[in-house]
Amino acid sequence: MLRVAVVGSGPSGCYTAQTLVQRDPAVHVDVLDRLPCPYGLVRYGVAPDHEKIKSLQGSLRTVLEHERVRFLGGVRVGGSGGLPVERLRELYHAVVYCVGAATDRRLGVPGEDLPGSWSATEFVSWYSAHPDAADAGFLRGVRSAVVVGVGNVAVDVTRMLVRGAAELRPTDIPQAALDVLAASGLTDVHMVGRRGPAQARFTTKELRELGGLPGTEVVVDKEELALDPADPGTLPAGPRRNVEVLRGWATQPSAAAVRRIRLRFFLRPVELLEGAGRVSAVRFERTVPDGRGGVTGTGRYEDIPAQLVLRSVGYRGVPLEGLPFDPASGTVPHLEGRVLRDGTPSPGEYVAGWIKRGPTGVIGTNRPCAKETVISLLADAPALGHTDVPADPVAALRAAGTEPVPWNGWLAIERAEAELGARLGRSVVKLSDWDALLGAARVP
Numbered sequence: 001m002l003r004v005a006v007v008g009s010g011p012s013g014c015y016t017a018q019t020l021v022q023r024d025p026a027v028h029v030d031v032l033d034r035l036p037c038p039y040g041l042v043r044y045g046v047a048p049d050h051e052k053i054k055s056l057q058g059s060l061r062t063v064l065e066h067e068r069v070r071f072l073g074g075v076r077v078g079g080s081g082g083l084p085v086e087r088l089r090e091l092y093h094a095v096v097y098c099v100g101a102a103t104d105r106r107l108g109v110p111g112e113d114l115p116g117s118w119s120a121t122e123f124v125s126w127y128s129a130h131p132d133a134a135d136a137g138f139l140r141g142v143r144s145a146v147v148v149g150v151g152n153v154a155v156d157v158t159r160m161l162v163r164g165a166a167e168l169r170p171t172d173i174p175q176a177a178l179d180v181l182a183a184s185g186l187t188d189v190h191m192v193g194r195r196g197p198a199q200a201r202f203t204t205k206e207l208r209e210l211g212g213l214p215g216t217e218v219v220v221d222k223e224e225l226a227l228d229p230a231d232p233g234t235l236p237a238g239p240r241r242n243v244e245v246l247r248g249w250a251t252q253p254s255a256a257a258v259r260r261i262r263l264r265f266f267l268r269p270v271e272l273l274e275g276a277g278r279v280s281a282v283r284f285e286r287t288v289p290d291g292r293g294g295v296t297g298t299g300r301y302e303d304i305p306a307q308l309v310l311r312s313v314g315y316r317g318v319p320l321e322g323l324p325f326d327p328a329s330g331t332v333p334h335l336e337g338r339v340l341r342d343g344t345p346s347p348g349e350y351v352a353g354w355i356k357r358g359p360t361g362v363i364g365t366n367r368p369c370a371k372e373t374v375i376s377l378l379a380d381a382p383a384l385g386h387t388d389v390p391a392d393p394v395a396a397l398r399a400a401g402t403e404p405v406p407w408n409g410w411l412a413i414e415r416a417e418a419e420l421g422a423r424l425g426r427s428v429v430k431l432s433d434w435d436a437l438l439g440a441a442r443v444p
């Protein structure tokens with residue numbers, strides 16, 4: 001009987017476990033996560049107001065409740081205080097790393113570390129109740145915000161910044177974040193792309209949603225759209241629809257609104273400016289198309305006032321101590337999911353998801369990615385299955401100083417979140433700190 005550890009309970013970890021038990025009638029899978037809660041970015045990334053996508057947790061749940069799958073939360077692999085990769089490898093016939101891409105890319109411009117300048121990751125983690133996130137006073141004294149980037153995460157944070165209490169209350173957003181967002185004095189969010197609308201990475205569905213937010217007007221500059229030489233008729237369907245939506249907004253009459261989302265293009269950030277000890281504006285250089293799909297600077301500058309700057313220019317994997325890592329791509333080198341050590345497949349070590357292919361694609365993209373890895377693993381299984389491994393690795397985890405949070409512990413957290421919601425007159429409300437989560441998980 002093959003025993004496999006999957007590290008990470010996000011979509012790629014769950015799809016890996018699911019494919020394993022579907023394809024091998026005898027395999028047993030432990031899904032380990034450093035958090036006491038499962039589902040990775042579906043719980044801690046997907047925006048709270050996107051309830052339909054959040055409901056995917058229901059199908060991931062059925063995987064973790066499978067009779068040959070076991071969730072072990074609160075188990076960190078690698079890093080300080082974590083279970084070493086080498087030790088984990090001794091406990092299972094095979095280990096699949098599905099640890100995601102935990103950090104964000106930087107802008108690399110002066111002023112990036114000023115108070116008031118954050119990564120979208122930090123802001124998302126805060127409103128998603130990630131236990132590592134802190135209330136950094138994101139919205140204190142903020143009237144104008146700049147979001148750098150034009151992908152779906154940039155759209156998410158822009159939308160969350162202008163959402164009002166009535167729209168957020170029915171979601172599972174933690175109460176403290178709800179209170180801060182509801183009381184914010186923010187009036188303007190500038191979402192800014194360095195290239196043109198035809199190159200923006202957001203999807204049309206997400207973009208359109210910005211046009212339907214109560215009390216909020218979307219403002220697009222006709223002249224900026226005209227800078228793009230791309231003939232919409234020749235564009236692929238997605239970018240063409242985006243340009244159509246933006247053109248519609250550019251020609252609509254101004255409406256009476258409490259808040260404005262300004263979509264800006266052909267501006268690249270060159271510096272974050274300081275005023276009164278914090279960020280006060282972002283200096284952008286106007287760019288123009290270079291004829292090869294990129295842009296070039298013009299030497300003309302524009303300052304956009306902002307007391308909050310969120311950069312959303314992509315995610316990056318972080319190295320896991322003991323595993324090889326390619327710093328250029330931010331991924332673990334692999335061949336069809338087999339981890340490569342010095343260019344050679346390492347027996348019993350695999351990767352899937354964002355740490356394997358980089359931070360691209362939607363949740364569903366992780367399913368074929370996991371399948372490829374599982375096919376490799378099961379092809380190797382006859383050679384792997386001969387190794388002696390402990391009948392139950394949990395005793396070894398305990399001996400290594402880790403007390404895993406079992407599935408029942410997670411169910412207890414779910415109950416505590418439902419009870420908190422009921423006390424606040426809301427539905428489920430997420431617990432947002434380690435003590436509260438672990439306290440709830442240990443309730444018998």
Ligand SMILES: Cc1cc2nc3c(=O)[nH]c(=O)nc-3n(C[C@H](O)[C@H](O)[C@H](O)COP(=O)(O)OP(=O)(O)OC[C@H]3O[C@@H](n4cnc5c(N)ncnc54)[C@H](O)[C@@H]3O)c2cc1C
Nearest residue numbers: 008010011012033034040041045077099100353354362363
């Ligand atoms: C802000 C944001 C919003 C998104 N919204 C959408 C959306 O609306 N729709 C959509 O289709 N896609 C969305 N995506 C993309 C989607 O979330 C990803 O495709 C998907 O989560 C990647 O899955 P993964 O399993 O590789 O990584 P993750 O979901 O990040 O899961 C990784 C897991 O590994 C665990 N882990 C990490 N390190 C360790 C360790 N050392 N030891 C133990 N456990 C560890 C983490 O705790 C986590 O649970 C969004 C992404 C982001 C960043």
